[in-house]
Amino acid sequence: MxxxxxxxxxxxxxxxxxxxxxxxxxxxxxxxxxxQVWNDEALILSVVSDLYFRIPEYxxxxxxxxxxxxxxxxxxxxxxxxxHKNNDWAYGKWSLWNYDYIRxxxxxxxxxxxxxxxxxxxxxxxxxxxxxxxxxxxxxFELVKRMGGVPLVLEPLEYDFSGDATFLQYPxxxxxxxxxxxxxxxxxxxxxxxxxxxxxxRATKGLILAMKARVAIYAASIAKYGANxxxxxxxxxxxxxSASLAESYYSKALTATEELISSETYSLYNKKEDLSENFxxxxxxKGNNPEVIFVRDxxxxxxxxxxxxxxxxxxxxxxxxxxxxxxxxxxxxxxxQSFEMLDNSFATFETNTTEGDYIYFDNPIxxxxxxxxxxxxxxxxxxxxxxxxxxxxxxxxLLADGSIITGDEFGQxxxxxxTETAVQVVGFDGPIDGREYSAQTGFYVxxxxxxATGSGQRGLKSDRWWVRYRLSEVYLVAAEAAFELGNAxxxxxxxxxxxxxxxxxxxxxATDVTFDRIxxxxxxxxxxxxxxxxxxxxxxxxxxxWNGEKVDLTDKPWKADExxxxxxxxxPYKYYEPGSPxxxxxxxxxxxxxxxxxxxRFRLGxxxxxxxxxxxxxxxxxxxxxxx
Amino acid sequence: xxxFKTILVLIVVTxxxxxxxxxxxxxxxxxxxxxxxxxxxxxxxxxxDVKFELWEPGWQLSYPIxxxxxxxxxxxxxxxxxxxxxxxxxxxxxxxxxxxxxxDVTLNxxxxxxxxxxxxxxxxxxxxxxxxxxITANFKADxxxxxxxxxxxxxxxxxVNKSQFVxxxxxxxxxxxxxxxxxxxxxxxxxxxxPDMSPGQNYVYARIGxxxxxxxxxxxxxxxxxxx
Numbered sequence: 001m002x003x004x005x006x007x008x009x010x011x012x013x014x015x016x017x018x019x020x021x022x023x024x025x026x027x028x029x030x031x032x033x034x035x036q037v038w039n040d041e042a043l044i045l046s047v048v049s050d051l052y053f054r055i056p057e058y059x060x061x062x063x064x065x066x067x068x069x070x071x072x073x074x075x076x077x078x079x080x081x082x083x084h085k086n087n088d089w090a091y092g093k094w095s096l097w098n099y100d101y102i103r104x105x106x107x108x109x110x111x112x113x114x115x116x117x118x119x120x121x122x123x124x125x126x127x128x129x130x131x132x133x134x135x136x137x138x139x140x141f142e143l144v145k146r147m148g149g150v151p152l153v154l155e156p157l158e159y160d161f162s163g164d165a166t167f168l169q170y171p172x173x174x175x176x177x178x179x180x181x182x183x184x185x186x187x188x189x190x191x192x193x194x195x196x197x198x199x200x201x202r203a204t205k206g207l208i209l210a211m212k213a214r215v216a217i218y219a220a221s222i223a224k225y226g227a228n229x230x231x232x233x234x235x236x237x238x239x240x241x242s243a244s245l246a247e248s249y250y251s252k253a254l255t256a257t258e259e260l261i262s263s264e265t266y267s268l269y270n271k272k273e274d275l276s277e278n279f280x281x282x283x284x285x286k287g288n289n290p291e292v293i294f295v296r297d298x299x300x301x302x303x304x305x306x307x308x309x310x311x312x313x314x315x316x317x318x319x320x321x322x323x324x325x326x327x328x329x330x331x332x333x334x335x336x337q338s339f340e341m342l343d344n345s346f347a348t349f350e351t352n353t354t355e356g357d358y359i360y361f362d363n364p365i366x367x368x369x370x371x372x373x374x375x376x377x378x379x380x381x382x383x384x385x386x387x388x389x390x391x392x393x394x395x396x397x398l399l400a401d402g403s404i405i406t407g408d409e410f411g412q413x414x415x416x417x418x419t420e421t422a423v424q425v426v427g428f429d430g431p432i433d434g435r436e437y438s439a440q441t442g443f444y445v446x447x448x449x450x451x452a453t454g455s456g457q458r459g460l461k462s463d464r465w466w467v468r469y470r471l472s473e474v475y476l477v478a479a480e481a482a483f484e485l486g487n488a489x490x491x492x493x494x495x496x497x498x499x500x501x502x503x504x505x506x507x508x509x510a511t512d513v514t515f516d517r518i519x520x521x522x523x524x525x526x527x528x529x530x531x532x533x534x535x536x537x538x539x540x541x542x543x544x545x546w547n548g549e550k551v552d553l554t555d556k557p558w559k560a561d562e563x564x565x566x567x568x569x570x571x572p573y574k575y576y577e578p579g580s581p582x583x584x585x586x587x588x589x590x591x592x593x594x595x596x597x598x599x600x601r602f603r604l605g606x607x608x609x610x611x612x613x614x615x616x617x618x619x620x621x622x623x624x625x626x627x628x
Numbered sequence: 629x630x631x632f633k634t635i636l637v638l639i640v641v642t643x644x645x646x647x648x649x650x651x652x653x654x655x656x657x658x659x660x661x662x663x664x665x666x667x668x669x670x671x672x673x674x675x676x677d678v679k680f681e682l683w684e685p686g687w688q689l690s691y692p693i694x695x696x697x698x699x700x701x702x703x704x705x706x707x708x709x710x711x712x713x714x715x716x717x718x719x720x721x722x723x724x725x726x727x728x729x730x731x732d733v734t735l736n737x738x739x740x741x742x743x744x745x746x747x748x749x750x751x752x753x754x755x756x757x758x759x760x761x762x763i764t765a766n767f768k769a770d771x772x773x774x775x776x777x778x779x780x781x782x783x784x785x786x787x788v789n790k791s792q793f794v795x796x797x798x799x800x801x802x803x804x805x806x807x808x809x810x811x812x813x814x815x816x817x818x819x820x821x822x823p824d825m826s827p828g829q830n831y832v833y834a835r836i837g838x839x840x841x842x843x844x845x846x847x848x849x850x851x852x853x854x855x856x
Contacts, residue, residue: 549802601797613689628717
């Protein structure tokens with residue numbers, strides 16, 4: 001009987017207790033609702049920050065290994081030697097199909113435009129919408145660079161669970177349509193964005209103009225130089241742009257650059273007297289930097305989740321490393337020899353006299369004297385300093401009989417012939433063939449390297465930014481567009497702006513400006529800024545420069561279409577011959593690092609990346625890219 | 629307790645040994661082999677470059693099986709029995725396909741099948757010989773496609789290598805002649821001197837390659853062993 005009573009009490013308690021609906025209706029504590037987010041400027045900013053954060057990158061400061069894919073650098077890391085042993089790139093390389101990201105941007109734009117944001121100030125609301133549309137345009141730019149024309153999805157798509165998803169299948173747009181879409185979006189949003197040189201990691205008027213210039217010059221050169229590779233096109237226009245459109249794209253590029261340049265919002269970075277130092281600090285100076293337009297910013301952090309910049313940690317010279325790693329990106333001799341002499345002439349590095357004897361230098365840095373100031377700003381050369389410490393890059397002793405004494409450990413000591421005590425026979429930075437973190441080409445990278453103490457520690461890393469757009473590139477786009485439109489005089493003027501900052505005192509004249517010159521100037525000014533692949537693709541030079549043949553290092557570094565399939569190095573040695581006037585002097589030898597066994601081959605099917613079978617199964621309207 | 633343990637072990641062991649029968653799928657057992665030929669003559673290409681696709685219709689999602697053609701124009705694929713559609717992707721190989729671009733292949737046991745295609749050029753009467761360290765080649769470039777699709781020669785090469793893989797990627801010596809420099813396509817001469825090899829060997833492999841304008845893949849003569 002008592003049992004039944006208890007049961008009854010429990011039943012009654014439950015029934016009454018649940019009578020109150022509000023009791024169950026709780027505000028979630030772990031997520032924010034649309035109404036909460038879209039009323040608050042700070043919260044919307046964190047939504048848009050996430051979208052900025054997810055901009056796809058290929059080569060960047062947190063992806064050093066991608067620089068070792070081509071001929072710019074050697075990857076001095078055990079797990080990356082394969083990059084120099086392979087021949088082909090898979091057709092799927094550089095493939096991107098991030099419609100999840102685009103959907104989120106579309107949702108962002110939809111919500112920012114909706115009534116949810118009616119309480120925001122109109123200019124704040126307009127700025128957020130403009131940023132969303134910029135991000136979407138940028139996402140499509142990343143796609144069109146890699147894949148050619150892609151489906152233009154401008155609304156967040158919803159499936160209606162009807163069992164038939166064909167209404168969600170969009171065909172690929174023409175390549176030119178995607179470029180036109182990007183350009184028109186940029187035109188549409190420019191008025192709603194601030195014009196402020198100190199805003200670096202959000203969209204500004206300056207960024208929109210710089211991006212317009214880059215987008216238009218890509219489209220223009222695909223239209224013009226695509227004529228050289230008629231095989232790289234699809235009959236539906238998904239790949240390939242008609243040559244007749246080249247001129248209008250070039251003039252769009254020129255107009256955008258001139259608008260940005262004449263606005264004088266930005267100016268070239270010129271804060272330091274030493275031009276190489278100046279060039280290097282352009283990339284790491286975060287205080288009132290007048291040149292940088294758009295960046296991906298970082299903070300110092302002990303985590304490895306992408307919020308801090310690992311470039312300095314993974315690339316610091318071994319001799320002065322603040323942690324147990326470094327030295328990974330080794331700029332190639334191919335790149336280093338491309339830097340001109342200061343009298344506007346080109347010269348390869350002569351290691352031997354015409355009689356075959358070595359050329360002796362008092363200091364290793366003398367080998368690189370009289371060159372473009374950007375060289376020492378981009379590359380850490382033997383005989384120079386980093387973070388105030390002398391570099392120790394030398395491969396060993398060369399004896400009078402031509403034999404070499406060297407070691408296979410950093411700074412190893414051995415006894416030289418005729419002496420009794422062991423001395424150091426190889427530098428603490430290498431080069432040691434096959435020893436990771438040593439300068440296996442004889443060089444370390446300088447660009448983007450943070451000079452702050454602690455930036456090379458795993459527990460801190462660097463808070464310097466990754467520069468995506470800067471004024472110098474805008475000048476070079478202006479020069480290229482002006483040149484292609486037949487105005488070589490103007491082109492020379494823009495190129496000289498960039499070149500004077502690099503220490504050139506003799507200006508280029510209109511007759512000096514050629515296509516080769518423009519290609520070359522971008523190569524040296526923008527090295528390690530992630531332009532190389534896209535540039536060679538749009539000029540349709542990639543299959544010529546990386547043709548898979550094992551050729552020697554070119555002696556014509558000024559030529560745009562010179563084959564360069566393998567990375568070479570230049571190693572300094574100390575000369576040992578007691579009693580000789582040359583004893584203790586430096587000689588150089590050109591080397592091919594032993595890990596470089598393959599030769600890069602860019603096939604025609606690499607121009608536009610493979611759209612995988614799964615995507616094409618899901619949407620049969622997607623056509624395949626050519627030559628795959 | 630001990631008995632129980634033994635029984636447990638026995639059960640596990642028998643399960644492991646018998647269950648293998650169930651989760652093993654049948655493996656593909658039928659070979660499809662053959663050559664890419666023109667009038668019965670194999671077409672030599674560079675390795676890993678020319679491929680065709682086999683599609684098996686009837687599945688919900690379709691993924692092609694890529695079959696790569698070897699240097700000497702031969703191919704082989706180990707497949708399940710079934711009917712396949714054989715397709716050359718566009719712009720593959722130094723040839724064009726004949727008639728329809730899709731070939732139906734029904735496989736029931738091993739099958740040998742030559743695929744007829746029409747190359748832009750054939751290399752005929754390739755004679756490669758050594759004179760000291762000098763390798764000379766004489767051959768005729770036979771223009772096969774002469775209709776609207778006809779293409780000019782971009783360049784011809786004589787490649788020499790230490791191993792049997794001889795093409796533009798793997799060679800130790802290479803002589804090149806641009807298409808415009810050819811005086812008489814019925815008798816083309818190329819010569820190249822063989823550099824010092826280490827370790828030394830007294831023979832090399834050589835073949836002639838021909839590239840037409842606007843096609844990525846080259847056509848070659850058969851690889852020949854040349855004694856020095």
